[in-house]
Amino acid sequence: MRPSMSRGLAADHGRGASRTHNNAGRGGRNNAGRGGRGGGAFRAQNIAGRGLGVRGRGRGGGRGGASGRGGMRGGNKAVIIPHRHEGVFIAKSKDDALVTKSMVPGDSVYNEKRISVQNEDGAKVEYRVWNPFRSKLGAAIQEGIDNIWIAPGARVLYLGAASGTSVSHVSDIVGPTGVVYAVEFSQRSGRDLVNMAKKRANVIPIIEDARHPSKYRMLVGMVDVIFSDVAQPDQARILALNAAYFLKTGGHFVLSIKANCIDSTLPCRQSIR
């Protein structure tokens, strides 16, 4: 798919009112605790996208119940089976959970639960639970998205990396042979991102405005997939700019849209059209 196709998708760009406000209120996405991550419609383009409502529990972390080490721990009960998407797994135990194979065993990025499983050859493998209430990509997979295009060995440009919670799972999926270029503008959450990236050699943190890809052109090579999660009125334009620079011919992109951020005055359905 050509990058230029993205111009056709989604969104009349925000009208005056909401846009001004986005800029004024804490510089767009500057707020550290991004409340209300859920609650928007999620849609992956270039597939017959299914709008799916993700009703977030905010940053509750986990789905209630066992705190810390309880629950999923003690992996003998959990059985890991591969997901339809390569690099993603499902842990079957009392209740199923989406997991990814941890690049850095023994380390939780955002206090998510970890499951370690013994292989047939006796080696221990650790998986990290992917909370769909905190990650739009995770939610999309759980709700059965057709293709995420992110696979082991892929080179991914991740726009809007925030603190790097989702990015850590993407980095798990692409594994040591892939690369994740994680772009985030806010310095506050960029701090957490850099810290996360220190432990993962395949994540390249870039604290820069995604609107200006030419500023970080030296840091990014050609990529296979662009994942864009920037809640801005002109996010389609941002994606197109980045695609023109970095997306290889025939590459793909996944775009998450929160209808409210495009034009808060319109009803959700309308602004997605």
Place this chain on the structure above:
Amino acid sequence: MTLYLLYETSSGYSLFQAGGLDEIGQNNEAVRNSVSDLNRFGKVVQLTAFLPFESALDALNQINSVSEGIMTDELRNFLELNLPKVKEGKKANNDFVHEILRGVRLHFERFIKDLKPGDLEKAQLGLGHSYSRAKVKFNVNRVDNMVIQAIFLLDTLDKDVNSFAMRVREWYSWHFPELAKIVNDNYLYAKLAKFIDDKSKLSEDKLPELTDLLGDEDKAKEVVEAAKASMGQDLSPIDLINVQQFAQRVMDLSEYRKKLHEYLITKMNDIAPNLASLIGEMVGARLISHAGSLTNLAKCPSSTLQILGAEKALFRALKTRGNTPKYGLIFHSSFIGRASARNKGRMARYLANKCSIASRIDCFSENGTTVFGEKLREQVEERLDFYDKGVAPRKNIDVMKDAIERAENKDTDMETEEAPAVPSAKKSKKKKSKSDAAENGDHMVEDKPAVNGGASEDAKSEKKKKKDKRKLEQEQADENTNRTNGAHAEEDGLSKKKKKKSKDQDGEVLQDASDMKKKKKKSKGELEAVHCCFFMVWCQGGGFSGGPPPCTAALRKLSGAVASEEI
């Protein structure tokens, strides 16, 4: 015709030569096809030169310059060395070049022989980390963050101190319920609770101390009486000790809150003196914290500033097509409360305009005076009078001229600070501006008193620090000012009347200076006009389309350029 392409990577600069363009044809689709195939692409595009960065530090410098759009010496040398000497060639910058660059990006690793697969990623990783670290480290809004954190903490403390104090009341009321009725103030209550301890031990001989604490003898007597006839139950000593400890905590906390408030005020006078003197430190700090930083606030149109803090109401209004809110945070500034109900909206709009100007001055001017803020405040007062009684306000241009002049005068004062006469002159000016404000029927609510004293002192000390740095500029400014002083004194009867007193005192210092320098004919007014024009255009025009954060350095450079042109 050959086309040279510069391609920057994390490991170095490289120059490519694209020949035989006609063979591919200018069709983008065709270019795209040939780009994806290395065999064909390699024939068309060849590597001419590659300059690896010497070290990680060097790379960091280079990427910083590249992202800012600055050409480094290394890059210039590299280009001069490798490009053939041509007279101003045709610069191609179109989709076609973009496509080829995409191709270069795709096949880069195969162009450079020494680069092993994975090397580039390593370079990107290292450079990405150091670049991002630097970004986090050198945050331009460093000082603003302190204000933002302080105001957040202050709000939290207010809430907490209040709820803790309620807890003290609740707890101690088991022992002495009557005290809560007599003493309303939370802090005082905690103090008393600690002092009285066991109510049965409270007798007449403690009256003087009680009076000291309460500052009121009647009340003290009342307390003693109430203690005698109290219906509270007796608490065991260990319970009382705990109540006392908690009361002490609450007192400490509220004392700390006071200190924090002072800190916030000094900080605000540091970073946004004009905004602070216009609307008060607290509201100003809230505005800054809501906008995210002073720069963000300065970038806001004043209509946004007006409803900052009323987002919920705004979006509800937009959704339901109702009436948008008239004011947000600026409602707390006391100006709007003083306006009559039907003028509240107008007042909010006017105040927001002035705040917007003040924040821009604070953000982009390099010398921190409160003159503009005070003048703007006077204007708002006058506007209030106008709505109230119909007193016509002064013309904006006159007020601004006056303010500019005053700001200049202050600078001159700074320069000659060693002279003993000056401080008194300054003081008298201060007094004058105060009495000015009083004339306008000014009841400064809550924030004003601190401003005049604290602000001027701060500004003074800060300026002292900056003085050396700015000496050159100031000398130029001085020349100009001195000239203007003379000129204005003759022309401008109105403003002269106002400023006569202060000028006379300053005059001694100024006159000998102005005698020496009468070479130039250009008046300061023109220069100032240039400054202002530039400033306004820059603020309102495309300057804020989201490029690199505009910094005072740029402004300084430009204003320096204007000044030097004149000389």
